[in-house]
Amino acid sequence: MYLGIVTGTVVASQKVDGLRGQKLLLVQPIDDQGRATGIAQVAVDTVQAGHGDRVYLVGSREAALALDPWFVPVDAAIVGVVDDVHVPERDHDSGARS
Numbered sequence: 088m089y090l091g092i093v094t095g096t097v098v099a100s101q102k103v104d105g106l107r108g109q110k111l112l113l114v115q116p117i118d119d120q121g122r123a124t125g126i127a128q129v130a131v132d133t134v135q136a137g138h139g140d141r142v143y144l145v146g147s148r149e150a151a152l153a154l155d156p157w158f159v160p161v162d163a164a165i166v167g168v169v170d171d172v173h174v175p176e177r178d179h180d181s182g183a184r185s
Contacts, residue, residue: 088149090169091116093140097129105159112136112165114144119172130163141169 095113110132153164
């Protein structure tokens, strides 16, 4: 599971049957501080995310299982919209320097 920011949409005129009616979004993977970590990728949206949303994604086999029917050929699937990221170790370290 990893984090990303939705940066756009993808339009495909032809899709495999399992992807018909599914929204495809362009997502930039990020770390827990919001910094880009790699290249943007296409992900199938299972939670009605929108442009600018911070999301969490699954990849590989888990992505293929995120849709109904299972085992649709996808590499990434958005499975949640993130409201906040809390990293106790980082919060503790920043508080110690105050």
